[in-house]
Amino acid sequence: MNRITFLGVLVWGGLLLGLGLLNGLLLTLLIPLVVYILAGLFFSPAEPQFQISRLVNTDRASPGEEVSIQLSLRNNGTDQEDLHLTSFLPDGLKALEGEKEYALFLPRDKTIEIDHTVTGARGYYGLPDITVTSRDPFDLFQRQTRVPAPGRVFFIPQTPPLKRIAIRPNRTRTFSGQVPARIGGPGVEFFGLREYQTGDSLRWIDWNTTARHSNILFTKIFEQERVVDVGLILDARFRVNVKYADQSLFEHGVMATASLAETFLRTGNRVGLLLYGSLLDWTYPAYGKVQRERIMRSLARATLGNSLVFGSMENLPTRLFPSNSQLVIISPLMDGDEGMLLGLRARGYQILVVSPNPISFERPLLEDNENVALAARIASVERGLLLNKLRQAGIFVMDWDVNTTFENAAHAALNNVPLWYQTAGLL
Incomplete structure (x- = not known):
């Protein structure tokens, strides 16, 4: 119950009680309360008329980088003696400087500027509307309004530098x-x-x-x-990407995809991106810096998800990719995925699999005991059998231990491609 409701109930209750008991003293005691309410009503804030703009110094940044946000509020109405400004940050953004709520006095036709400094993890963050609340001096009446102040920030994934990756698909373009x-x-x-x-x-x-x-x-x-057509496929299925506390194997996959896209585009190839998870997020193949920005922003928005339709790779939409083109699949892989990959290879696609190792990711995070060690050995054997089956079909697999930086792992694996892969056109 707010203050004005409580006072109203008190006044009406005292009035009825005083009239019922014919007690003049009780009615006299109600006079200050009535005057207090009338004063609050007289000084109650008028309909607020605000103009708000939000200026973000950059709409794209690297994870952990500081981003400055300037909020400008102009009062086009009457004087606001008790003004409360509330600006909430979306989940994932962390405020380094500035507060979420401000109490201030704003005269008519005056402007106030408020600066914030935020940072965040990889992701896309749309900045919400500003909640403005004006109150009377007695804190009895208030008017609250939400003022739109559009703004957004992309924290794009890091792109470790890679040298030229050796690929040799059967199909090339004319350029x-x-x-x-x-x-x-x-x-x-x-x-x-x-x-x-x-x-x-x-x-x-x-x-x-x-x-x-x-x-x-x-x-x-x-x-x-x-130049060639390169299709990047990032596995965003929740069931195959291990997540432990605030650490996720998926972040390693996103970083590897960004680095591969950067390298292929830098060498002039036409690159497309498919996020395969709870839904399909398709970035149409293209060239150059504009395409790089499209892919980075798509990766910034990438999240894990579950789907009955896309629970396995059997429903991978292969028609999105030109025949005999180069496919690069970034996935930890699970039992049952090999069927689709073998089918793609049989259709003539050249396939490179970059597989972040979920065992090497999760093992250091668990307790060191015999049961965990035995489970890790069994899982390693099963994973080794799965990867060997793919290699025997002519699919080049990079088994990436995520405890090693991606640039070092890629330099060791992709710069020393077996000769028979290249001469046979398997990579």
């Missing part, structure tokens, strides 16, 4: 790039020989081969390098 295309033409790497044709540069004549044949000249041809 020049850095991926060997298995087609003769302008290039750097030697590809083969053919008979000399009018217009060929004399500097490319292979004199050693020509010397073994009379009246025939042979010209060296080189392997063309072109």
